[in-house]
Amino acid sequence: MKKQTYIWLVSLIPLLSSCSSETExxxxxxxxxxxxxxxxxxxxxxxxxxxxxxxxxxxxxxxxxxxxxxxxxxxxxxxxxxxxxxxxxxxxxxxxxxxxxxxxxxxxxxxxxxxxxxxxxxxxxxxxxxxxxxxxxxxxxxxxxxxxxxxxxxxxxxxxxxxxxxxxxxxxxxxxxxxxxxxxxxxxxxxxxxxxxxxxxxxxxxxxxxxxxxxxxxxxxxxxxxxxxxxxxxxxxxxxxxxxxxxxxxxxxxxxxxxxxxxxxxxxxxxxxxxxxxxxxxxxxxxxxxxxxxxxxxxxxxxxxxxxxxxxxxxxxxxxxxxxxxxxxxxxxxxxxxxxxxxxxxxxxxxxxxxxxxxxxxxxxxxxxxxxxxxxxxxxxxxxxxxxxxxxxxxxAASAKQVKSGQALYEAYCASCHKTDGKGLTNTFPPLANSSLVQGNPKDLLKVILQGLKDKKIGTIKYESAMPSFSFLKDEEIIEISNYIRSHFGNSASKINQQHLTSLR
Ligand code: HEC
CATH class of the missing domain: 2.120.10.30 (TolB, C-terminal domain)
Structure with a gap:
């Protein structure tokens, strides 16, 4: 009888320990x-x-x-x-x-x-x-x-x-x-x-x-x-x-x-x-x-x-x-x-x-x-x-007051949708890489950034969401961002300057 109890206890020990490792x-x-x-x-x-x-x-x-x-x-x-x-x-x-x-x-x-x-x-x-x-x-x-x-x-x-x-x-x-x-x-x-x-x-x-x-x-x-x-x-x-x-x-x-x-x-x-x-x-x-x-x-x-x-x-x-x-x-x-x-x-x-x-x-x-x-x-x-x-x-938390580089501004304001590599998100956010608008007439690009864009077909795709207006940005900031996207992601276009922007504000 005594022996039986002993065996029973021994066989219980591994069970108990595996149990406790389960619970904790x-x-x-x-x-x-x-x-x-x-x-x-x-x-x-x-x-x-x-x-x-x-x-x-x-x-x-x-x-x-x-x-x-x-x-x-x-x-x-x-x-x-x-x-x-x-x-x-x-x-x-x-x-x-x-x-x-x-x-x-x-x-x-x-x-x-x-x-x-x-x-x-x-x-x-x-x-x-x-x-x-x-x-x-x-x-x-x-x-x-x-x-x-x-x-x-x-x-x-x-x-x-x-x-x-x-x-x-x-x-x-x-x-x-x-x-x-x-x-x-x-x-x-x-x-x-x-x-x-x-x-x-x-x-x-x-x-x-x-x-x-x-x-x-x-x-x-x-x-x-x-x-x-x-x-x-x-x-x-x-x-x-x-x-x-x-x-x-x-x-x-x-x-x-x-x-x-x-x-x-x-x-x-x-x-x-x-x-x-x-x-x-x-x-x-x-x-x-x-x-x-x-x-x-x-x-x-x-x-x-x-x-x-x-x-x-x-x-x-x-x-x-x-x-x-x-x-x-x-x-x-x-x-x-x-x-x-x-x-x-x-x-x-x-x-x-x-x-x-x-x-x-x-x-x-x-x-x-x-x-x-x-x-x-x-x-x-x-x-x-x-x-x-x-x-x-x-x-x-970083203070956002000082004017930053084009890349930092792009990361802060644009990358959440158009992505760090400028490739966008298929059917949701258009790519800026290889975009004819980005590389085209400076005023057309600046208008999109200032006013936003809605219900426009780009290539063959109609984007469901809209591009918000960024008119709250300072002139220097808009120029920095524009020149950044015109010279990155494989894009190459002339520099935009203050004159392009002045007539649009
Ligand atoms: C909340 C998401 C969002 C953010 C943030 C955003 N965009 Fe857009 N952007 C869009 C959408 C959506 C479209 C397409 C709108 C349409 O087709 O009507 C677009 C379109 C564009 C286009 C036109 C592309 C083409 O090939 O015609 C440019 C240029 C552009 N955005 C630049 C920018 C820049 C620069 C920033 C940052 C200052 C920015 N966007 C921030 C969503 C965004």
């Missing part, structure tokens, strides 16, 4: 990040994903729930690193920037948990943005979908993110659906922050009676988060200039499309004088293409406590935007991972102080050198005792 699987750090005092380690938690768009924390299952733009919802177990499929939505319309986008997991102590989903759908030729609510079971299964709102969509500018804030209300950041009028029309639900009860009804204390509209005047918001007091922040794509971070207040008008970024031109000042417009708390020109954003409120990483963590697509970085004590201003900006991991889409903070974020290198607009075989990736940043991998440090 640790990935090898790629980098150590040296902050002022703290050290963080960066690890890959999940790889080979397809454009993860939003990350949420399921505290009951200690797992990261993530959406992928094509319509699947999957779960990453933070301990075993196993990724499992939760559900595949069949009515998602995925095209370029359209598809399954933002999510919010609402998991209260006692009541029913819900998963809110924002995604694009298409019926006949019409595109819609939808806000759905699913019941989320303790085991993490989805059931009983309920369509809370359906609003017009378009081939671009569909936003969107969704959160449940500290007041137990749902906030949905909607895109302007590329309309010139929706954002300023308070009866349209596009280009707005909408506020809903958990069941989708209109809250009695909304600022406009019987309306979902909470704040308006937005273009295409890509990030939405709140701090522990319920202050709400958004990140938003500007057109060619003025990407923004906004602090959302009820009934305020954030100005789009009449006002871009700060109220700083004569025209914008005149509009704001007639009726008040709210300025962003931060704007970027050149643009960084801000995306998902998460509030970091923990003392675990003291240097980052009370900051907004922002993922960016174009600048391919994670930005740490330090907030003032009252949360009304951004007082410092640091940049991590610039161009190292590719496009970054979404970021999430966990109650234990861990940070998860994901790349977006398999989306419609990959940058040079990406995607890598492991893309897309969910990464984790965690406090560490010591550096165990190559050390990197956050950089101060």
């Amino acid at each position: 699987k640790e990935s090898k750090p790629i980098n150590s990040i040296q902050l002022e005092h703290s050290i963080l380690s960066l690890t890959k938690e999940a790889t080979k994903l397809h454009v993860p768009w939003d990350l949420q924390y399921d505290r009951i299952n200690d797992a990261i729930l993530f959406s992928e733009i094509g319509g699947s919802i999957r779960r990453l177990d933070t301990k075993t690193k196993k990724v499992t499929l939760v559900d595949s939505l069949t009515d998602v319309y995925h095209q370029r920037t359209l598809g399954l986008l933002g999510m919010a997991l609402y998991q209260p102590e006692k009541q029913q948990a819900y998963l809110y989903l924002s995604y694009t759908s298409k019926k006949d030729s019409l595109i819609f943005s939808n806000l759905y609510r699913y019941e989320y079971s303790p085991e993490g299964k989805l059931a009983h979908p309920k369509l809370l709102l359906q609003i017009p969509g378009n081939t671009g500018h569909n936003g969107s993110r969704v959160i449940v804030s500290t007041d137990q209300k749902v906030y949905w950041a909607t895109g302007d659906a590329a309309s010139d009028t929706f954002a300023q029309d308070s009866t349209s639900l596009n280009g707005k922050i909408l506020r809903l009860n958990l069941d989708g009804s209109i809250p009695k204390d909304n600022p406009i009676a019987n309306s979902y509209v909470y704040a308006w005047g937005f273009r295409n918001m890509q990030g939405l988060t709140h701090d522990e007091k319920g202050l709400i922040y958004t990140s938003e794509h500007g057109d060619a200039i003025e990407d923004e971070i906004n602090l959302i207040q009820p009934l305020k008008n954030y100005g789009w499309p009449q006002i871009e970024g700060m109220i700083d031109t004569e025209k914008e000042k005149a509009i704001a004088k007639k009726s008040p417009r709210q300025e962003p708390i931060k704007s970027w020109t050149p643009v960084v293409a801000p995306s998902g954003m998460a509030y970091y409120g923990f003392g675990v990483i003291p240097e980052w406590q009370h900051s907004l963590l922002l993922a960016t697509l174009k600048n391919q970085s994670l930005r740490i935007l330090k907030l003032s004590a009252d949360g009304q201003q951004i007082v410092d900006e640091k940049v991590l991972f610039k161009d190292q991991l590719g496009r970054l889409r979404s970021v999430l903070t966990l109650p234990n102080g861990d940070i998860y974020f994901c790349s977006s290198n398999r989306d419609w607009n990959p940058q040079k050198g990406f995607p890598k075989p492991d893309d897309d990736v969910i990464y984790r940043l965690r406090i560490a005792d010591k550096a165990t991998a190559p050390i990197i440090r956050p950089l101060a």
Whole structure:
């Protein structure tokens, strides 16, 4: 009898140890990040994903729930690193920037948990943005979908993110659906922050009676988060200039499309004088293409406590935007991972102080050198005792004030679409290499840069999106860029000078 017990125990030992290595699987750090005092380690938690768009924390299952733009919802177990499929939505319309986008997991102590989903759908030729609510079971299964709102969509500018804030209300950041009028029309639900009860009804204390509209005047918001007091922040794509971070207040008008970024031109000042417009708390020109954003409120990483963590697509970085004590201003900006991991889409903070974020290198607009075989990736940043991998440090954000070289200007303003090598993106952005317009009459080229271009057939291709106007650039900058594109990518043409430009302004 005694012997039998002994054998039983021995045979159990390998089982137990393999079990514990299953539950506590640790990935090898790629980098150590040296902050002022703290050290963080960066690890890959999940790889080979397809454009993860939003990350949420399921505290009951200690797992990261993530959406992928094509319509699947999957779960990453933070301990075993196993990724499992939760559900595949069949009515998602995925095209370029359209598809399954933002999510919010609402998991209260006692009541029913819900998963809110924002995604694009298409019926006949019409595109819609939808806000759905699913019941989320303790085991993490989805059931009983309920369509809370359906609003017009378009081939671009569909936003969107969704959160449940500290007041137990749902906030949905909607895109302007590329309309010139929706954002300023308070009866349209596009280009707005909408506020809903958990069941989708209109809250009695909304600022406009019987309306979902909470704040308006937005273009295409890509990030939405709140701090522990319920202050709400958004990140938003500007057109060619003025990407923004906004602090959302009820009934305020954030100005789009009449006002871009700060109220700083004569025209914008005149509009704001007639009726008040709210300025962003931060704007970027050149643009960084801000995306998902998460509030970091923990003392675990003291240097980052009370900051907004922002993922960016174009600048391919994670930005740490330090907030003032009252949360009304951004007082410092640091940049991590610039161009190292590719496009970054979404970021999430966990109650234990861990940070998860994901790349977006398999989306419609990959940058040079990406995607890598492991893309897309969910990464984790965690406090560490010591550096165990190559050390990197956050950089101060570069000031954009001084006039730069043609190449630097091209990288800052043009390369996100026409690419560093000038080859563009097939059927989406035309090549500047070998372009007869680029190498032709200086005035024709300068006109395109000053005024932008829309609905023009180049060769045999009609491009769906438009080229924005760059008239905000200084004369010297436009001349620098023009001469750069006329003498690179295999192009060769005469130099453009101030005289060519003067008559066009
Ligand atoms: C947001 C994306 C985007 C950015 C940024 C952008 N462009 Fe374009 N560009 C386009 C698109 C789209 C077209 C084609 C528009 C059409 O056909 O109607 C275009 C067309 C052009 C053309 C015409 C090409 C031809 O062969 O006829 C030139 C020249 C050009 N862009 C130069 C620039 C320069 C210089 C910059 C930077 C200052 C720039 N673009 C920034 C999207 C962009």
